[in-house]
Amino acid sequence: DTAVSQTPKYLVTQMGNDKSIKCEQNLGHDTMYWYKQDSKKFLKIMFSYNNKELIINETVPNRFSPKSPDKAHLNLHINSLELGDSAVYFCASSGAFYGYTFGSGTRLTVV
Amino acid sequence: DAKTTQPTSMDCAEGRAANLPCNHSTISGNEYVYWYRQIHSQGPQYIIHGLKNNETNEMASLIITEDRKSSTLILPHATLRDTAVYYCIVDYTGANSKLTFGKGITLSVRP
Numbered sequence: 001d002t003a004v005s006q007t008p009k010y011l012v013t014q015m016g017n018d019k020s021i022k023c024e025q026n027l028g029h030d031t032m033y034w035y036k037q038d039s040k041k042f043l044k045i046m047f048s049y050n051n052k053e054l055i056i057n058e059t060v061p062n063r064f065s066p067k068s069p070d071k072a073h074l075n076l077h078i079n080s081l082e083l084g085d086s087a088v089y090f091c092a093s094s095g096a097f098y099g100y101t102f103g104s105g106t107r108l109t110v111v
Numbered sequence: 112d113a114k115t116t117q118p119t120s121m122d123c124a125e126g127r128a129a130n131l132p133c134n135h136s137t138i139s140g141n142e143y144v145y146w147y148r149q150i151h152s153q154g155p156q157y158i159i160h161g162l163k164n165n166e167t168n169e170m171a172s173l174i175i176t177e178d179r180k181s182s183t184l185i186l187p188h189a190t191l192r193d194t195a196v197y198y199c200i201v202d203y204t205g206a207n208s209k210l211t212f213g214k215g216i217t218l219s220v221r222p
Binding site for chain 2: 042055098
């Protein structure tokens with residue numbers, strides 16, 4: 001079983017569309033995160049949720065809205081997609097003490 | 112902003128030890144030193160972390176100086192599969208964690 005799984009793996013869409021990326025973890029972790037890795041390979045934290053509560057909300061456009069229906073899931077919805085949103089998005093989770101476990105990423109391409 | 116300083120790149124021969132340095136002179140008393148790596152196009156992978164004492168696991172060893180202002184990640188017998196970007200990060204544990212990635216160091220293992 002994959003510990004942190006993201007779907008889809010690849011997403012190609014047109015500007016202006018709305019899309020969602022789903023993430024699920026089966027590690028029993030309390031905290032989940034979304035990271036964005038741009039073309040220059042910088043990894044930046046976007047959001048984190050702890051037990052379904054938003055605790056980190058970095059400077060991210062309002063078009064990005066995370067949703068956590070339960071502590072095992074953290075989805076990312078993006079409205080009105082722009083060319084600059086093209087990137088790889090990584091979901092991660094963490095427990096009380098040990099390191100983060102990352103998913104394999106969702107490569108979003110906006111055309 | 113990342114609170115660590117790493118060289119941009121280094122290489123080592125396959126089978127030899129790879130020693131990756133990191134400076135974190137502003138580390139606070141409750142912050143841990145974490146190491147992650149990202150192999151091309153994959154999600155970041157947790158390697159090891161420590162507070163004061165040296166640590167060893169099946170992947171690597173972490174040597175932290177007594178003043179905690181620097182550390183070294185040691186891959187005892189580097190293989191070609193260890194070619195990756197390695198990130199040294201200082202962070203709190205638990206709910207105060209906010210893993211912030213810098214540029215990392217690109218390790219190239221040559222045959």
